[in-house]
Every structure is written in structure tokens, then in C-alpha cells.
Amino acid sequence: MASVRRDENGRAAAEDPHQSSPPPLDPVSEEWVTALTSQGAEYEQACARLYGDLLRIAFKELARRHDRHGLSGQELEDVGQQAAADALLAITRKIGQFRGESRFTTWAYKFVIFEVSTQLGRHFRRTRGVPMDTEDWERLPDVLGAGPAEESQARELASAVRSGIDEVLTDHQRKIFVAVVLAGVPLEAVVAELGTNRNAVYKTMFDARRKLRLRLEADGYLDATTRRRS
Amino acid sequence: MNHADGPTLADRLRLFLETDPRDVGCERAMELLHVYVELRAAGQAPEERYPGIAAHLRACGPCSDEYEGLLAAVTEL
Numbered sequence: 001m002a003s004v005r006r007d008e009n010g011r012a013a014a015e016d017p018h019q020s021s022p023p024p025l026d027p028v029s030e031e032w033v034t035a036l037t038s039q040g041a042e043y044e045q046a047c048a049r050l051y052g053d054l055l056r057i058a059f060k061e062l063a064r065r066h067d068r069h070g071l072s073g074q075e076l077e078d079v080g081q082q083a084a085a086d087a088l089l090a091i092t093r094k095i096g097q098f099r100g101e102s103r104f105t106t107w108a109y110k111f112v113i114f115e116v117s118t119q120l121g122r123h124f125r126r127t128r129g130v131p132m133d134t135e136d137w138e139r140l141p142d143v144l145g146a147g148p149a150e151e152s153q154a155r156e157l158a159s160a161v162r163s164g165i166d167e168v169l170t171d172h173q174r175k176i177f178v179a180v181v182l183a184g185v186p187l188e189a190v191v192a193e194l195g196t197n198r199n200a201v202y203k204t205m206f207d208a209r210r211k212l213r214l215r216l217e218a219d220g221y222l223d224a225t226t227r228r229r230s
Numbered sequence: 231m232n233h234a235d236g237p238t239l240a241d242r243l244r245l246f247l248e249t250d251p252r253d254v255g256c257e258r259a260m261e262l263l264h265v266y267v268e269l270r271a272a273g274q275a276p277e278e279r280y281p282g283i284a285a286h287l288r289a290c291g292p293c294s295d296e297y298e299g300l301l302a303a304v305t306e307l
Binding site: 008009057060061064065101102103105106107109110113114116117144145146150153154157161186187188197198199202203206209210212213216221222223 | 238239240242243244246247248249253254255256257258259260262263264265267268279280281282283289290291292293295296298299300302303304306
């Protein structure tokens with residue numbers, strides 16, 4: 001296996017001077033990179049072979065997630081094929097960015113797994129819609145997994161959460177929090193609805209969760225002394 | 231659901247709202263997911279080298295899902 005040259009904050013090999021130069025590619029990865037940076041028949045054949053691999057991985061991933069999307073027939077076919085096609089396009093565009101930190105196939109499969117998520121998010125948005133303004137607060141106790149014996153506490157906490165959302169979240173944070181948490185909309189569908197990227201939506205949720213938690217701690221609803229981090 | 235012996239409702243809410251300052255976010259986690267997955271597939275402990283990615287994968291459902299999917303893809307027979 002190829003060695004790692006970057007840390008997670010993007011510092012190139014700062015913690016390991018032995019990994020400062022790019023590692024040599026393994027023979028199979030070298031073969032892929034050579035073919036996908038060539039022209040003519042070699043390039044076309046490599047693309048066709050890679051597309052076949054990506055298609056197989058896309059359907060394998062769709063099968064793994066089947067209980068959550070429930071797609072079958074032509075819808076399933078369309079999602080799988082679109083994910084593989086979009087992944088192939090991304091890979092051929094970004095082949096120059098492959099630095100041999102992993103096997104080529106691991107790097108390439110990452111794109112198709114990501115495209116499966118993207119396609120499923122778009123499909124959810126198309127077929128079920130993304131309610132960004134519907135606030136079904138009655139669902140909050142269920143979201144928290146409240147049992148019958150916790151009904152009273154659940155009502156109190158739900159009320160505190162709702163007040164906290166009113167008081168500390170921005171409109172944007174509130175819309176996303178409500179869609180993801182109360183309406184149970186998949187993050188990728190919110191991403192498709194807003195025409196943004198996952199990182200931006202996640203960051204909004206991250207900030208919203210943190211602000212809400214601090215408010216609930218300050219108001220005595222949550223115990224700050226048991227907090228593990230942040 | 232019976233939570234008689236488990237965490238209280240407030241504990242579960244706190245856990246749900248908890249954030250880890252080491253969390254690197256989706257973009258950074260996705261940039262290095264292939265490396266993280268290969269370390270795991272090789273029987274190593276990627277969370278030791280990449281604690282910020284590990285923190286992110288614990289908190290982000292979509293990225294965690296992709297981690298599981300990529301690991302399954304590269305470890306298939």
C-alpha cells in the first residue's frame with residue numbers, strides 16, 4: 001500500500017519528513033494513470049473499463065443503502081448509471097490530482113460513492129420535496145427517542161429547544177436545522193435544494209448544534225459538566 | 231423504547247448537540263477518505279493519525295456512510 005504524505009489539516013508531511021516526496025505508484029495504479037492521461041484508443045479503453053468498475057461499485061453501494069432509499073427498476077438503474085457517469089467525468093478531470101497516497105482504485109471509487117450520495121439526494125428532492133419552512137414541533141420528542149415514561153420531560157426539553165432555536169439561531173441555521181432534524185430530510189437533499197455543498201450545510205448544522213447546546217446548558221436544561229468536548 | 235437503564239433524555243439531547251472541536255468538516259474528510267479507508271482496510275488505526283477525520287465521521291451521517299461504502303468497496307472479494 002502507498003504511504004501517506006499529508007496530515008488531515010493539509011500540512012504536507014510536516015510530521016513525517018520521510019514522507020516529503022511523492023511515493024512511487026504501485027504498478028496497477030501506474031497503469032491506470034498512464035492510460036487515463038493518454039489519448040486515442042488507449043484512453044477510450046481505459047475509460048470503458050473504469051466505467052464498468054464504477055457501475056459495479058455504484059450498484060453495490062445502492063444495494064447496501066437499499067433500506068433507506070427503496071429504489072428499484074428503472075429508477076435504480078438511472079441513479080446507478082448517472083452516478084457512474086458523473087464519477088468517471090470527475091476522475092478524468094482530476095486525474096492530475098491523484099498523488100498516489102492510496103491505490104488508484106480506492107481514490108477512484110471514492111468519487112462514485114460520493115456520486116451515489118449526490119444522486120440519492122437529488123432523487124429525494126425531486127420525488128418527496130424538501131420542506132424548509134414546515135416546523136412540525138410535535139415530532140421533536142420522537143426525534144429525541146422519548147419513551148412513554150419521559151413524556152413530561154420531553155415536553156419541557158422540546159419547549160426549551162424551540163425557545164433556544166428562536167433566540168440563538170440565524171434564519172439560515174433555523175431552516176436547515178428544522179429540515180434535517182424535525183422533517184428528517186437527508187443532508188444531501190438539503191444540499192440539492194439550496195444548490196450548495198455538503199460542507200456548507202454541515203458547518204451550518206455544526207454551528208447550530210453548538211449554539212443550541214450552549215444555550216440549553218446556560219439555561220440549566222443540560223449538564224455542562226458532563227460535556228466531553230468543545 | 232425503553233431507556234430505563236440507558237442515558238436520560240437530557241443526556242441523549244446533549245449527545246445529539248455535542249460538537250467536537252477537532253472535527254475537520256466534510257470537505258477535508260472527503261479529501262483524505264481514500265487514505266483513511268486504506269489504512270483501515272490494512273488493519274491499521276487511521277483514527278490515531280487522523281483524529282479530526284475520526285471526529286467528523288462520528289458526527290456526520292453522510293460522510294460516515296461514504297466511509298462505510300468505500301471500505302466495503304475496497305474490501306470486496
